Amino acid sequence: MEQNNSLPPFQGLASPQGALTPVMPMFSPMMPYGSGLTPQPVTNTNSLSLLEEQQRQQQQHGMPGGSGQTPQLYHSQTVTTTTLPGNTPLYNTTPLTPMTPITPATPASESSGIVPQLQNIVSTVNLGCKLDLKTIALRARNAEYNPKRFAAVIMRIREPRTTALIFSSGKMVCTGAKSEEQSRLAARKYARVVQKLGFPAKFLDFKIQNMVGSCDVKFPIRLEGLVLTHQQFSSYEPELFPGLIYRMIKPRIVLLIFVSGKVVLTGAKVRGEIYEAFENIYPILKGFRKTT
Amino acid sequence: KDITSRADGDVLALPKVQCPNHPDAMLVEDYRAGDMICPECGLVVGDRVIDVGSEWRTFTNEKATKDPSRVGDAQNPLLNGGDLTTMISKGTGAASFDEFGNSKYQNRRTMSSSDRAMLNAFKEITTMADRINLPRNIIDRTNNLFKQVYEQKSLKGRANDAIASACLYIACRQEGVPRTFKEICAVSRISKKEIGRCFKLILKALETSVDLITTGDFMSRFCSNLGLPKQVQMAATYIARKAVELDLVPGRSPISVAAAAIYMASQASAEKKTQKEIGDIAGVADVTIRQSYRLIYPRAADLFPPDFKFDTPVDKLPLL
Numbered sequence: 001m002e003q004n005n006s007l008p009p010f011q012g013l014a015s016p017q018g019a020l021t022p023v024m025p026m027f028s029p030m031m032p033y034g035s036g037l038t039p040q041p042v043t044n045t046n047s048l049s050l051l052e053e054q055q056r057q058q059q060q061h062g063m064p065g066g067s068g069q070t071p072q073l074y075h076s077q078t079v080t081t082t083t084l085p086g087n088t089p090l091y092n093t094t095p096l097t098p099m100t101p102i103t104p105a106t107p108a109s110e111s112s113g114i115v116p117q118l119q120n121i122v123s124t125v126n127l128g129c130k131l132d133l134k135t136i137a138l139r140a141r142n143a144e145y146n147p148k149r150f151a152a153v154i155m156r157i158r159e160p161r162t163t164a165l166i167f168s169s170g171k172m173v174c175t176g177a178k179s180e181e182q183s184r185l186a187a188r189k190y191a192r193v194v195q196k197l198g199f200p201a202k203f204l205d206f207k208i209q210n211m212v213g214s215c216d217v218k219f220p221i222r223l224e225g226l227v228l229t230h231q232q233f234s235s236y237e238p239e240l241f242p243g244l245i246y247r248m249i250k251p252r253i254v255l256l257i258f259v260s261g262k263v264v265l266t267g268a269k270v271r272g273e274i275y276e277a278f279e280n281i282y283p284i285l286k287g288f289r290k291t292t
Numbered sequence: 293k294d295i296t297s298r299a300d301g302d303v304l305a306l307p308k309v310q311c312p313n314h315p316d317a318m319l320v321e322d323y324r325a326g327d328m329i330c331p332e333c334g335l336v337v338g339d340r341v342i343d344v345g346s347e348w349r350t351f352t353n354e355k356a357t358k359d360p361s362r363v364g365d366a367q368n369p370l371l372n373g374g375d376l377t378t379m380i381s382k383g384t385g386a387a388s389f390d391e392f393g394n395s396k397y398q399n400r401r402t403m404s405s406s407d408r409a410m411l412n413a414f415k416e417i418t419t420m421a422d423r424i425n426l427p428r429n430i431i432d433r434t435n436n437l438f439k440q441v442y443e444q445k446s447l448k449g450r451a452n453d454a455i456a457s458a459c460l461y462i463a464c465r466q467e468g469v470p471r472t473f474k475e476i477c478a479v480s481r482i483s484k485k486e487i488g489r490c491f492k493l494i495l496k497a498l499e500t501s502v503d504l505i506t507t508g509d510f511m512s513r514f515c516s517n518l519g520l521p522k523q524v525q526m527a528a529t530y531i532a533r534k535a536v537e538l539d540l541v542p543g544r545s546p547i548s549v550a551a552a553a554i555y556m557a558s559q560a561s562a563e564k565k566t567q568k569e570i571g572d573i574a575g576v577a578d579v580t581i582r583q584s585y586r587l588i589y590p591r592a593a594d595l596f597p598p599d600f601k602f603d604t605p606v607d608k609l610p611l612l
Binding site: 228242247258259260 | 546
């Protein structure tokens with residue numbers, strides 16, 4: 001996950017992006033970063049309650065974020081100020097001793113209260129042995145193999161509704177799952193299928209390659225205004241695609257922003273990046289709300 | 293005296309030409325007669341100065357195609373990298389052919405191999421621009437953009453024609469007269485998808501950006517292609533602008549809105565055009581025009597300019 005270093009906005013310093021000192025994650029989403037790489041909203045955080053909140057969160061969340069937890073858990077219902085859902089457990093921060101000075105409290109900017117839902121997870125795993133695609137295609141159920149069109153077996157299972165591309169080298173791509181745990185489970189199921197067909201399948205290097213999330217900000221957006229002010233990040237060509245393509249740098253995420261207010265976020269390796277990106281973009285989108 | 297030689301044995305003394313009466317005067321050179329004339333007294337001081345003008349006289353009423361003062365092609369050295377090489381052209385006399393009829397000196401091929409692709413692309417750009425009658429300034433801008441992209445080499449793997457088409461699109465946009473992707477597609481062999489991809493890559497590579505397209509950019513072209521009078525064109529421009537201001541067509545491409553506005557304006561005037569005709573000119577499907585038209589139809593009365601002369605009143609406009 002992203003290590004977010006924060007600096008007080010009015011000091012105007014560029015945050016040292018590469019610094020490894022874990023800093024309190026609560027500063028991440030809403031704090032304007034001096035580097036200009038993250039979108040700069042005009043809000044500030046209420047630091048004091050965030051400190052308490054972060055302490056509380058650390059006690060609550062024992063497991064690493066995103067291990068199959070439903071999004072509600074990340075809401076942390078008591079939060080009134082910004083908290084980055086899912087981020088806290090991975091930071092072993094020393095509470096109450098900020099590495100960087102905390103900004104003095106200005107009236108709280110609420111978190112958006114909207115949590116992006118994950119729609120698709122793409123993961124890869126290495127089964128560790130060469131496979132004979134023809135036998136797999138012939139013997140397995142729900143498998144299709146058309147070597148002239150594509151050099152892999154396309155297998156589908158119903159339980160976590162997913163599709164897998166199984167290559168003869170033993171590598172496999174699993175797509176369609178809605179959460180990280182489901183993706184892992186599905187990949188294991190595919191591996192078991194291959195194992196049952198007689199191949200010495202293992203489960204090596206399972207890695208999530210891409211996560212796609214979507215959400216709705218519930219108000220229409222002026223895309224023309226957004227492309228004018230955020231020219232270096234945005235690309236809006238109505239002739240080519242009706243949505244604005246926003247390439248955020250700080251968590252490296254691509255967002256597709258539509259006039260209706262729907263937002264699609266993709267390119268994340270971990271769940272927290274999606275949430276962080278959305279928290280970054282939400283204040284900006286609020287600024288470009290259509291007033292009619 | 294014309295040439296004075298120094299008597300003091302100064303080895304490096306160059307013969308200095310000066311007027312005997314006015315040694316300080318700067319001599320004026322009259323190259324026509326080959327004289328150096330003293331401006332003070334008019335004395336011709338030096339004669340038989342070598343004339344660096346041309347050997348033949350040029351008359352201005354002759355055809356401009358052959359300009360004898362030029363001794364080379366009127367190349368654009370800025371774009372070409374300063375091609376000062378000399379080529380040996382094909383022989384003209386009988387002696388230049390050997391026994392089989394082949395020309396003796398054959399090597400005319402590699403004149404500028406490094407920029408051959410660039411020259412090819414310039415030719416292609418000129419051909420494409422010619423098809424849609426683009427003025428010279430857009431062609432020059434396109435050539436410049438292509439040169440920048442080519443030198444950067446970041447898009448080296450892409451087809452040169454695709455890069456050229458995308459440069460043409462960007463140049464039109466930058467000059468304030470955007471052409472739709474479909475119009476560029478029509479004069480290029482590259483698909484819209486590929487041109488769009490190259491367009492985004494070039495903007496990133498050159499770190500430039502372009503303005504957003506508006507409905508008004510295309511009105512004059514579409515309307516004159518359809519043969520609509522100025523009144524209808526102005527009405528359509530007004531309708532499209534009003535529709536976007538009132539946010540009646542959120543998320544619709546400006547081309548589609550423009551086409552729908554033209555349809556509404558033409559249907560209200562004496563020159564009625566069908567959706568199909570407008571769709572052909574604008575490169576928009578007629579169902580798309582129908583969709584956008586349905587969105588602006590309810591507010592039709594507000595969208596027309598106040599001084600518009602209706603041939604068909606607003607309530608009789610077709611509901612399609």
